[in-house]
Amino acid sequence: MVALVLGPVLALPLAACTGSDIPSVDKAADAFVGALQSGSFDGVDLHQDTSADPQTQRSEILEPLLTAAGAEKPDVVVHKVTTVETGDDKGRKATAELQWTWPLGGDATWTYLTDAELTYVEPEKDSDQPGYWSTLWQPDVLVPGLQPGERLKVDRVAPVRGDILDGAGEPLVTTRDVLRIGIDKTHASAAEWDGAARALAQLANDGGITVDADAYAAKVAKAGAKAFVDLVTVRKESPQIDVGAARLTKGVGVIEGQAALAPTSTFARAILGRSGEATEEIITGSDGRVKQGDVTGLSGLQKQYDVQLTGSPGILVTAVDPQDDATEPRELYKKEAVNGTSLQTTFDVGLQERAESVLASTTSAAAIVAIRPSTGDVLAAASGPGSKGLDTALLGKYAPGSTFKVVDALAFGRKGITPDTTIPCTPTITVNGREFQNVPEYPSSALGDIPLRTAIAHSCNTAMISQHDVVAQQDLVTAAQDLGLGVETPVGAPVFYGNVPSDATPAQHAATLIGQDRIEASPFTMARIAASVAAGKRVDPVLVKPATPATAKDVPTSALTAAEADTLRQLMGGVVENGSASVLQDVPGIVGAKTGTAQFGDGTQQHTWMIAIAGDLAVAVFVEVGDRGSTTSGPLMHAFLTGS
Known part of the structure; x- marks a missing residue:
């Protein structure tokens, strides 16, 4: 039991023991600290001048700090013990200086000293019982200067989240006004909750926001009687939902707030990602960095660069009087929040929005990627609505079809096959028992022995395959790497770099020559190839500056020469002048292009591609299921390059 003596003064008998008989005060101080740690004062003698229960006070005062520190017990030790050395109290009074340490998250650590008398x-x-040390109990033994009745309040001060900037350094993802719309169950009777939920769901669906009314009504029913059950959070300036009608619907609540958002709801959504209240999974995996209620990155760049964007929270510890709301809290400890640092991207807002607009009516998964060859900046990386939220632009894995013939042409040139070298373009060709043919609409006028430039312009499959004994699989691998396909580089965001297998059977090698079989590329990859052709050297694209260093294997050196790139530009120019990309002939500054169609599945469907160079712009357009590169991707490329 705790021995308590109430009253300001101890009545102490002065006879009986000599100084040498007094037990060690150090042991008494250690026992008191042990009690502070465990919360149990059994066996520790205390005296005080109030009737408060020490164990209760200890729990109530320290609980906010224990919660903030995520600790079961306080970190408190005896720093030193000083015994009175002179006067009547010599050897009979002592002060134990206690050191408290509270790790409050991040680098916020509150350390202080208190005194226990x-x-x-x-x-x-004439008693057989020995003397003993008694400790004075008062609140300031727990926290310096704490007054009777005061309690602690620990507040986590949120930092200002950093913006994501565009290529011009202007805010791209920044704090914007939003409206949280949902059912406030306190504003309607229980009998009205279901009808209100369904009416609100209908308003959302009328505005183009797909909502399952049954599921939402069930969610409302399960929530507490005083709950606010969110349905949607919308932009205040363009809410989609009829907010006026929502406000007039009984039981519906509209709460104004703020959130980090891009210029539009679709702007590079799959890449930028989103932020919001931290999930349990994120909290668990953060090693204490993220707490419940924190706003954190949930996906995309917002999640990848969350530490930079979030900064670090501040901590404010105050002493408050629960019985006196009029008295201002007294500050005991404060660590200022460190605001997040903005993230610089290379996005060109106008080009990104144009790319998304061009793809808006494409129902299949689709993408447009635009790179500035002179700098490597990724200006646009748009995935269409048919991608259903997936990042087709940077992470799609598809056979590149005849756009890969640009790589062929580089490998051919290194074997002495020039644009004017004649090669056979036959209706079909068979390699190791596998038959290949040209697209059905291939012009008969371009069959026969034709120069490479004509084979590239009209995309003759059989002509490229005819050189399978001249150009080896490794030649294609090397040429692809020299143009950037399959070569990792610090882009700053997750990308698929592409892959050309180095091992191949004769039939697989033949298929590789027309960009099929096991070869894979992303729209990013093919835009990079076009950029490298335009720049005359392998371009290493960047989307985030400064980009995170690549964690790649050894990066092969590119052997691409300016002369080789010039030849490739000429060949791509011929595709526009009199070949399959003639749709681009009126594009200002057009340098060249290459179309591509890659069959997949059972061979009845095809991916369609087009890559192009126009001025200081290299672009890839991809549609997962289309007709031909010239007829499906070509018009999209034209619309993007001309803005019409």
Whole structure:
């Protein structure tokens, strides 16, 4: 039991023991600290001048700090013990200086000292019981200056989240006004909750926001009687939902707030990602960095660069009087929040929005990627609505079809096959038992022995395959790497770099020559190839500056020469002048292009591609299921390059 003596003064017998008989005060101080740690004062003698229960006070005062520190017990130790050396109290009074340490998250650590006053209690006259040390209990033994009745309040001060900037350094993802719309169950009777939920769901669906009314009504029913059950959070300036009608619907609540958002709801959504209240999974995996209620990155760049964007929270510890709301809290400890640092991207807002607009009516998964060859900046990386939220632009894995013939042409040139070298373009060709043919609409006028430039312009499959004994699989691998396909580089965001297998059977090698079989590329990859052709050297694209260093294998050196790139530009120019990309002939600054169609599945469907160079712009357009590169991707490329 805790021995308590109430009253300001201890009545201490002065006879019985000599100084040498007094037990060690150090042991008494250690026992008191042990009690502070465990929360149990059994066996520790305390005296005080109030009737408050020490164990209750200890729990109530320290609980906010224990919660903030995520600790089961306080970190408190005896720093030093000083015994009175002179006067009547010599050897009978002592001060134990206690050191407290509270890790409050991040690098916020509150360390302080408090004093515990100990007094030696003499044994009763003629008693067999020894004397003992008694500790004065008062609130300031827990926290310096804490007054009776005061309690602690620990507040986590949120930092200002950093913006994501566009290529011009202007805010791209920044704090914008939003409206949280949902059912406030306190504003309607229980009998009205279901009808209100369904009416609100209908308003959302009328505005183009797909909502399952049954599921939402069930969610409302399960929530507490005083709950606010969110349905949607919308932009205040363009809410989609009829907010006026929502406000007039009984039981519906509209709460104004703010959130980090891009210029539009679709702007590079799959890449930028989103932020919001931290999930349990994120909290668990953060090693204490993220707490419940924190706003954190949930996907995309917002999640990848969350530490930079979030900054670090501040901590404010105050002493408050629960019985006196009029008194201002008294600050005891404060660590200022460190605001997040903005993230610089290379996005060109106008080009990104144009790319998304061009793809808006494409129902299949689709993408447009635009790179500035002179700098490597990724200006646009748009995935269409048919991608259903997936990042087709940077992470799609598809056979590149005849756009890969640009790589062929580089490998051919290194084997002495020039644009004017004649090669056979036959209706079909068979390699190791596998038959290949040209697209059905291939012009008969371009069959026969034709120069490479004509084979590239009209995309003759059989002509490229005819050189399978001249150009080896490794030649294609090397040429692809020299143009950037399959080569990792610090882009700053997750991308698929592409892959050309180095091992191949004769038939697989033949298929590789027309960009099929096991070869894979992303729209990003093919835009990079076009950029490298335009720049005359392998371009290493960047989307985030400064980009995170690549964690790649050894990166092969590119052997691409300016002369080789010039030849490739000429060949791509011929595709526009009199070949399959003639749709681009009126594009200002057009340099060249290459179309591509890649069959997949059972061979009845095809991916369609087009890559192009126009001025200081290299672009890839991809549609997962289309007709031909010239007829499906071509018009999209034209619309993007001309803005019409």
